[in-house]
Amino acid sequence: MWxxxxxxxxxxxxxxxxxxxxxRLRQSDAMLQEVVNTIPDILYRLKLPEAEMVYLSPAVHRLxxxxxxxxxxxxxxxxxxxxxxxxxxxxxxxAAAVRGGGEYLLSYRVWNKxxxxxxxxxxxxHGLRTSDGRLSGAFGVLSDVTERxxxxxxxRGSLVDTIAALSRTVEARDPYTAGHQGQVATLAMAIGRExxxxxxxxxxxxxxxxxxxxxxxxxxxxxxCKPTRLTKAEFNLVKLHPQLGYDIVKDVDLPWxxxxxLLQHHERLDGSGYPRGLEADGIRLEAKILAxxxxxxxxxxxxxxxxxxxxxxxxxxxSRNRERLYDTAIVDACIRLRKEGxxxxxxxxxxxxxxx
Numbered sequence: 001m002w003x004x005x006x007x008x009x010x011x012x013x014x015x016x017x018x019x020x021x022x023x024r025l026r027q028s029d030a031m032l033q034e035v036v037n038t039i040p041d042i043l044y045r046l047k048l049p050e051a052e053m054v055y056l057s058p059a060v061h062r063l064x065x066x067x068x069x070x071x072x073x074x075x076x077x078x079x080x081x082x083x084x085x086x087x088x089x090x091x092x093x094x095a096a097a098v099r100g101g102g103e104y105l106l107s108y109r110v111w112n113k114x115x116x117x118x119x120x121x122x123x124x125x126h127g128l129r130t131s132d133g134r135l136s137g138a139f140g141v142l143s144d145v146t147e148r149x150x151x152x153x154x155x156r157g158s159l160v161d162t163i164a165a166l167s168r169t170v171e172a173r174d175p176y177t178a179g180h181q182g183q184v185a186t187l188a189m190a191i192g193r194e195x196x197x198x199x200x201x202x203x204x205x206x207x208x209x210x211x212x213x214x215x216x217x218x219x220x221x222x223x224x225c226k227p228t229r230l231t232k233a234e235f236n237l238v239k240l241h242p243q244l245g246y247d248i249v250k251d252v253d254l255p256w257x258x259x260x261x262l263l264q265h266h267e268r269l270d271g272s273g274y275p276r277g278l279e280a281d282g283i284r285l286e287a288k289i290l291a292x293x294x295x296x297x298x299x300x301x302x303x304x305x306x307x308x309x310x311x312x313x314x315x316x317x318x319s320r321n322r323e324r325l326y327d328t329a330i331v332d333a334c335i336r337l338r339k340e341g342x343x344x345x346x347x348x349x350x351x352x353x354x355x356x
Contacts, residue, residue, distance in 0.1 A: 042142035046125070048098070048135055051091045053078040063144055065113035083109035083118050090123075098127035098138060107145070120149040159254070160207070167210040170217055174224040180297055183348050185209025187293040187334075188286075190343045194333040197285075204256030205286055211258065212265050212290055215245030227304045242266050243275045257284060265290040268325040288327040292318055292334060295326075300348045311338075311345045 043057040052075050056068040064081070071077050082090055086108035097104030103126050109118040125140025167181045188209045192202040216224060219241060223234050230238065245262035252259075264287035267273035269280050273291075299314040315338070322331040337343040 041144070042121075044123075044125075044140060044142055046138040048127075048137050049095070050075070051079065051094065052076065054137075063112075063119065064110060070113075078110075081111050083111065085109075094123075094125070094138070098135060102127040102129075104138075119144055119146045121145065156255070163207050163210050166214055170211070170214050173221050174216065180301065181210050181213055183297045183301075184212060184290065184293045187296060187343065187348065188289050190337055191289050191293065191330055191333045194337055194342075195289075195329065200255070201286065204258065204261070205289060207254070207256050208258045208261035208265075208286060208290055209293065211249070212245070212262055212294065213241060214248055214262065215241030215243065217248075218244045225304055229305050239266070239274045257286060260284050261286045261290055263287075265294055267291070269327065270324050272325070285327075289330055292326050292330050296334070296345070297348045300345070311348070314345070314348075 039057065040059060041057075042059045042063065043055075044053055045055040046052065047054045053071050056066075056071050056078075058068060060066050060068055060071065071081075079087065079091070090106055090108050093106055094104055097106075104124075106123040106125075107120065108123070109120055111118050121142045122145050123140060123142050125138045127135055128137040128139060130136050171179065171181060185206045186209070188205040189202050192205045197205075216238075219238055223230065223237060226234070242263050242265060246259050249262060250259040261284065263275070264278060264283050267276065267278040267283045267287060268291070269283070269288075271277045271279040295317060296314045299309050299317055300311055302308045315335070318326050318331045318334060322328050338345055
């Protein structure tokens with residue numbers, strides 16, 4: 001704009017499109033905010049490496065009783081609300097996943113504001129990086145999965161009850177081995193914990209142990225309870241039970257590899273086992289553990305054709321044949337459990353036939 005001889009000159013620009021764009025932007029912002037305010041999941045943003053929640057959407061108030069500001073304005077507040085059993089692993093697992101590729105999925109419990117109840121959440125997030133590639137934060141969604149977890153727990157409880165009933169059914173036909181499957185399950189779990197296996201794997205060992213002989217339902221009881229040693233033909237019939245057990249459970253949708261455990265628990269590292277002559281890495285770890293637990297209990301316990309041989313004989317067998325028949329790490333775990341007194345091996349094989 002300029003003045004000359006009392007006249008004013010200037011430029012007039014049409015900014016209608018810019019104004020319309022501003023209106024559209026405000027409308028878009030309002031719509032986005034409405035979505036954020038009504039979405040049932042919690043949107044969040046983290047500052048890394050501190051894992052500090054710098055933003056939480058309003059759903060956090062509906063689900064946990066906090067205002068977003070109560071969490072974001074207090075460094076470390078979100079972490080303190082995570083259930084104590086989950087608190088240590090969540091930041092560690094998130095950091096490892098972000099470093100490994102950026103995207104992650106975590107599952108953990110969070111206490112509400114009054115700490116009267118803890119809810120299960122799945123956190124699905126993605127790492128944020130600066131222009132030079134440095135990790136600066138993460139964003140994602142926290143979904144309340146409490147109801148699903150409760151349903152899963154009830155279903156799992158029913159499943160465990162069913163497996164226990166199957167175990168009792170097998171052992172009712174063979175009084176001399178009554179309790180054998182439970183003993184094998186208990187020792188297998190102890191070995192799993194000694195090897196620091198994940199909780200889901202240890203749970204699977206329990207389930208597999210409880211039904212590892214379910215295939216014997218198809219074996220005549222006269223053979224199972226025969227008071228003298230089996231003939232070759234009779235033993236060949238008994239050797240069918242891993243395959244028969246596999247056939248019974250292979251089509252059941254279980255959260256553990258129970259079918260493979262049943263099929264492979266008589267396989268041996270050198271290929272001399274049955275029913276398929278699998279070797280070394282061809283045998284599942286869980287089946288290798290069941291194999292050692294099964295042998296230990298079978299040697300210690302009384303059999304129809306001989307009295308129990310004792311704990312020493314059981315350890316002689318697995319120690320003498322470690323590396324050849326039995327996995328070395330599993331046998332060593334057994335030995336440590338005995339030396340350090342963390343498992344009562346003398347409790348194995350204590351069952352007796354039902355006097356009735």
